[in-house]
């Protein structure tokens with residue numbers, strides 16, 4: 024329970040703490056400097072610039088927090104918030120995670136959960152055929168000879184792995200589905216299908232790389248389970264997959 028709680032709040036808490044520290048440092052610096060008479064022009068520019076940067080970082084972060092529950096109408100503004108989330112706040116939080124010697128895995132999970140919240144708030148009523156269910160190749164039973172990476176429809180549904188159930192889910196919901204054997208193939212699949220929303224299943228590392236790589240696209244991340252170790256006959260919680268599809272389709 025505690026781990027689950029941390030996996031949700033770690034990312035936003037780290038960003039908030041970092042911004043509080045930065046704001047306090049700038050406040051002390053400017054307050055001390057203000058006591059010294061005779062600022063030169065460049066000092067005025069420097070301190071004003073610092074205040075503007077801090078206010079911009081804090082303001083944008085508050086808007087990103089708001090975007091987990093509120094949908095902003097402007098597409099360009101939403102893209103700006105996403106750019107800041109992936110390029111600035113993700114890095115700030117990662118530094119904090121390293122400074123506090125925390126597990127990278129928990130940090131990644133927290134970031135993915137936070138991003139999922141934003142995507143769920145901002146995307147709904149998507150035509151089902153515009154949703155792509157992107158799955159990792161390691162879900163397939165290792166002894167299966169069928170090339171399901173070519174097309175999941177080729178799965179003969181023997182039931183020895185989750186691919187059978189996922190094929191059925193994709194057919195029942197009329198969503199596109201594809202298995203990718205790596206990052207390059209995932210990129211190609213996204214390029215070919217051109218979806219409005221991606222529901223991606225993978226491990227922590229691949230999901231983080233994937234959502235950061237395709238940051239412009241709404242990628243809802245679902246972690247796979249690894250009962251046999253990494254990258255080998257993995258599984259996924261099918262109820263979570265159905266939950267995500269329902270949220271986007273309704």
Ligand code: SF4
Nearest residue numbers: 167178179181184187
């Ligand atoms: S369910 Fe499909 S992919 Fe999995 S082992 Fe059977 S035929 Fe192969």
